[in-house]
Amino acid sequence: MNTHYEKQQSTIKATWFALILCFCHLLTVAQERGGGSAYADSLLRLAKAAETDSAKIDHYLQLSYYWSERDTSKAFAYLHEAKRYMPEGDGYYLGLLHFYIAGIYFDEDVERAKKEYMLADKQLEPYHTLEAYRYRARLWNNYGILFQAKGQEDTYVNMLLEKAIPLARQSGDSVLVAENYHNVGMVLMNITNYKEADEYYKKALHTLSSSPGAHEEKFFAYVNAAKNAIYMRRFPMARHYLDSAEVQCAIIPHSVSVPMYYRTEGNYFRHQKQPQQALSYFEKGIKAAEDLGNDFAVSDILFEKYALYRDLGDYRTAKNVLLQSSKYFHGQSNVSNRRLAFKELAETDAKLGNYREAFEWLGKYSSLSDSVYEADMAINILELEKKYKAIEKENEILLLKDKNQEQQLALGKNRFWITVLIAGLLITVLLFFIGWSLYKGKQKTIEQNQRLHRQELKNMQQQEQIKLYNAVLQGQEQERNRIARDLHDGLGGMLAGVKLKLSSIASKEFGKVKQPDMEIYKIINQLDHSVDELRRIARNMMPESLLYMGLEPALRDLCKSLNSEKTGVKFQAFDLRNSYSQVLLITVYRIVQELLTNAVKHARANNIVVQCSENEDHLYITVEDDGVGFDKEKAQRGKGIGLSNIENRVSILEGTVEIDSKLGEGSTFNIDIPLYGK
Numbered sequence: 199m200n201t202h203y204e205k206q207q208s209t210i211k212a213t214w215f216a217l218i219l220c221f222c223h224l225l226t227v228a229q230e231r232g233g234g235s236a237y238a239d240s241l242l243r244l245a246k247a248a249e250t251d252s253a254k255i256d257h258y259l260q261l262s263y264y265w266s267e268r269d270t271s272k273a274f275a276y277l278h279e280a281k282r283y284m285p286e287g288d289g290y291y292l293g294l295l296h297f298y299i300a301g302i303y304f305d306e307d308v309e310r311a312k313k314e315y316m317l318a319d320k321q322l323e324p325y326h327t328l329e330a331y332r333y334r335a336r337l338w339n340n341y342g343i344l345f346q347a348k349g350q351e352d353t354y355v356n357m358l359l360e361k362a363i364p365l366a367r368q369s370g371d372s373v374l375v376a377e378n379y380h381n382v383g384m385v386l387m388n389i390t391n392y393k394e395a396d397e398y399y400k401k402a403l404h405t406l407s408s409s410p411g412a413h414e415e416k417f418f419a420y421v422n423a424a425k426n427a428i429y430m431r432r433f434p435m436a437r438h439y440l441d442s443a444e445v446q447c448a449i450i451p452h453s454v455s456v457p458m459y460y461r462t463e464g465n466y467f468r469h470q471k472q473p474q475q476a477l478s479y480f481e482k483g484i485k486a487a488e489d490l491g492n493d494f495a496v497s498d499i500l501f502e503k504y505a506l507y508r509d510l511g512d513y514r515t516a517k518n519v520l521l522q523s524s525k526y527f528h529g530q531s532n533v534s535n536r537r538l539a540f541k542e543l544a545e546t547d548a549k550l551g552n553y554r555e556a557f558e559w560l561g562k563y564s565s566l567s568d569s570v571y572e573a574d575m576a577i578n579i580l581e582l583e584k585k586y587k588a589i590e591k592e593n594e595i596l597l598l599k600d601k602n603q604e605q606q607l608a609l610g611k612n613r614f615w616i617t618v619l620i621a622g623l624l625i626t627v628l629l630f631f632i633g634w635s636l637y638k639g640k641q642k643t644i645e646q647n648q649r650l651h652r653q654e655l656k657n658m659q660q661q662e663q664i665k666l667y668n669a670v671l672q673g674q675e676q677e678r679n680r681i682a683r684d685l686h687d688g689l690g691g692m693l694a695g696v697k698l699k700l701s702s703i704a705s706k707e708f709g710k711v712k713q714p715d716m717e718i719y720k721i722i723n724q725l726d727h728s729v730d731e732l733r734r735i736a737r738n739m740m741p742e743s744l745l746y747m748g749l750e751p752a753l754r755d756l757c758k759s760l761n762s763e764k765t766g767v768k769f770q771a772f773d774l775r776n777s778y779s780q781v782l783l784i785t786v787y788r789i790v791q792e793l794l795t796n797a798v799k800h801a802r803a804n805n806i807v808v809q810c811s812e813n814e815d816h817l818y819i820t821v822e823d824d825g826v827g828f829d830k831e832k833a834q835r836g837k838g839i840g841l842s843n844i845e846n847r848v849s850i851l852e853g854t855v856e857i858d859s860k861l862g863e864g865s866t867f868n869i870d871i872p873l874y875g876k
Contacts (some may be wrong), residue, residue, distance in 0.1 A: 238264050251283040255291065258283075259298055266302045273302045290330065293321030297337055308344050315341040331369035338362040339378060351385050358382050373412045376405035380419050387422070392430045397854065399423035400816075400870070407813055417446035418455045425462050428469060436466055457487035457495040461502060468506050476506050497526035497535070508546065517546045537563055548628070557624060560631065744787050750774045750810070752787055756794065757808055765798050765806065772811035785847050786810075786819065786871070792847075793821040793867055796840050801825025801865060812873070817853075819869040827859045 238261060245257035258280035265273040277298055284291040300314035315337045322330050322337075342357035358378050366374040383398035402419050406412050420443035427436035443459050460483030467476035480503045487495035500523035507516035524539045540563035547556035744752035750771045757769040778786075790808060797803045803825035811818050833841060844867075848855050853871035 245279075254283045255280045255294075259294060262298050263301060266298070267305070270302055270306070273298075277302075289321045290325050293318045293325075293330075294333065296321060297333055300337070300340070304340065304344075308347070312341060312344055315344075328369050328371075331365050332371055332374060335362045335365035335369055335371075335374055335378070338365065339381065346385070351389060355382055355385050358385075372405050373409050373415055376402040376409075376412070376415060376419070379405060380415070380422070383426070384422060387426045387429070390429075392426050395426050396423065396430065396435075399426060404813060404816075404818070413446050413449045414453055414455070417443055417450060417453055417459070420446060421455055421459045421462055424466070425458075428462070428465055431469075433466070433469065440466060454490060454492075457483045457490065457492060457499065459483075460486060461495070461499045464499070464506075465502055468502070468509070473506055473510060477503070480506070493526045497523045500526075501539075504542070508542075513546050513549045517543065517550065520546065553624065553628065557628070741787070744783055745780075748774075748776050749778055749783055749786060752783070753790055753808065753810060756787070756791060757806075760794055760798060760806075765803060767794065767806045767808065770807070770809045772809075774810060774812055782817075782851065782871075782873075785851055786817070789844055789847050789869065790819065790821065792840055792844055797821070797823040797825055797865070800840075801827070803864070815873045817871040817873055819871070820866065822864065822866045824864040827861045827863050827865050829861060830857055830859055833857075833859075 241257050241261050241264070245254050245261065248254040248257060258276050261276040262273045262280065265276065277295065281291075281295060284295075296314045296318035300311045300318065303311040303314060318337050319334055322334050338357050338361040342354035342362070345357070346354035358381055363375060363378045363382075366378055379398050379402035383395045383402065386392075386395035386398065399419060399422065403416070403423065406416050406419065409415075420439045424436045424439035424443060427433070427439060440459075440463055443462075447453070447456060447459055460479045464476045464479035464483060467473075467479065480499050483499040484496055484503075487493075487499060500519055504516050504520040504523060507513075507519060520539060520542055524536070524543075540559050544556045544559035544563060547553070547559060741752050741755065753771070754769050757767040761767040790810075794806065794808070797806050801823050803823035806821065806823045809818075809820040809822075845855055848869055848871065851871045853869055856868040856870075857865070858868070859865035
């Protein structure tokens, strides 16, 4: 039943997502503006008292942004005041003017707002300051929201990935980077791509972990990540996110995200079959939403509360709660919520035995349907209602005109057959609807089982491939270890012995001969270099520091061994443990070794940075170089042995690899490996 409910609820996800994006926009505004008219008065005083033109410009622009959603005339007035202090013809400030004009038109004139954002980007593009990059990242996100509001979600995602996120990175604003990752996650969650959505939520939270503040952003991200985990039925992960959200909620108890948090907590406990806890959180969420004046949140939480009572079989209470939720539908342009409510009311009344009311709700549901089948059903229902009303009027006329016994008897018979006919029609329609629902449900169940079966087969094949590859790697590592021991203990010992004997002979000859043969000393020197090279090869095949000292010393030694005048290799480690499993140690070491070899040999890099850190049971590895780079699309089509080795080793550890590379601009490899006790 819960799975069926979640599929039904997908019809209102678009509305939720649009409101969430609107919330993101308003949240940014709220953070930059503060709260209340006192903030505007304070900004005005600061603008008038500012000693420099740049300070006056900044305060007047913030005032314009504050009034853009309250009073557009004041917003334009303060924007004009800021322009008075701007240098004539300055491209940077001209770009800011277009940016803030777009903000004023954002909700009023979408096409004008798009045009202003593009003019702003054109003016700001030549400037390579942190603030210019920050403004451009913000404008591309806002520009994408305008497309998403029209249903073009793929366009919005492309703008985030190709424009907003790279610009946010260049601005050095980690919170802004995290917000854009979060927005990508919300889009993917909205189109039910939950697995990829979770990856972007993790990126957002990982980026925010380095920001000691940003409580509002962390709170919002944890709540949405938990909601996405519930959709995936990964309840332990959802519980982890909700616990983290609770910590942030204690810090900012009056956040506008609080109703969403309580709704998600209640939904979690509903799926865990703990109705009392779920009801408690739903009531808290309704109270918080009412305090904020958020009618949509109140309606949505009431709908979740209805689903809880419905799952418990308390259909009468469920109906009352659903009717209460539907009171908040007034003024909403999206009809999907009303359609879903009418359908649920029809099913609930049918279970209560209120077939007439169920029929009426079904008629309302059908009148809002868009599909051909639903439209035909609505027409049939209207025709049945017309016939029913016509027969009722005919009965009234007959009752008034026919006063004798014979006419009364005929009228009674007519009423009987009319009642039978109407009842038959109603039962036929109801049975047809129930049969159609059962058929569609069965079809969906069959399709779902087939998808699950195909996915299981695919997972089994992948696991077998990973096991086979893991066995090959283990065999390779064992053979490396054996060869290293043989080289070091066998051939290394023999070369050392030869060197000692030659040194002894040279010493004796040196005492006997006035002019000793210098060739023997050259041979001894060559033996020294051979022994050193042999030890280097043995150490690369199985480094002792990896086995006896841990991951951080081994990687540091590896980077140090490759550091040269031609190529500088810098290593950074954060919060690494002293011990990991041997499989993890060897695999991570070989991954970094392969990446460094590629950067030195193929990319011809001058500088390489290796970062390795652990955070919240995840190991993060980043290798960045300034080499020649490569074409990612060509590399994906025809993967070389090196790239395949890296991806296969990461797959063994159930991790993910993100590659960012362009020709002539270097390469960056970001690797995320879940530990979970490894």
